[in-house]
Amino acid sequence: MLQIAVLTGAVSISCVMVVSELLLLAGVLTPGRVLIILALVTTGAALAPAGRSAHCTRTENR
Known part of the structure; x- marks a missing residue:
């Protein structure tokens, strides 16, 4: 799965x-247009809300 993600990222950047x-x-x-873009x-990206990872769970003391 990780290999597919890395390959997809590399092809996309290329x-x-x-x-x-x-x-x-x-x-x-x-x-000038490059700097604006x-x-x-x-x-x-700075204003976008951060997504929560499925592995990061909050534990509560009961």
Whole structure:
């Protein structure tokens, strides 16, 4: 299961790199736009609610 997740992540990152390089070479993606996009993505990630892991359970004393 972990191998599939790692492979999926690697393929996804590779596809993003190829597409972004093509957009950069075509002149569509400029450094200013890249900074704006990165700022928006990091702001969204910071504001997104954190998900709870299934392994993290809270125990209560009874």
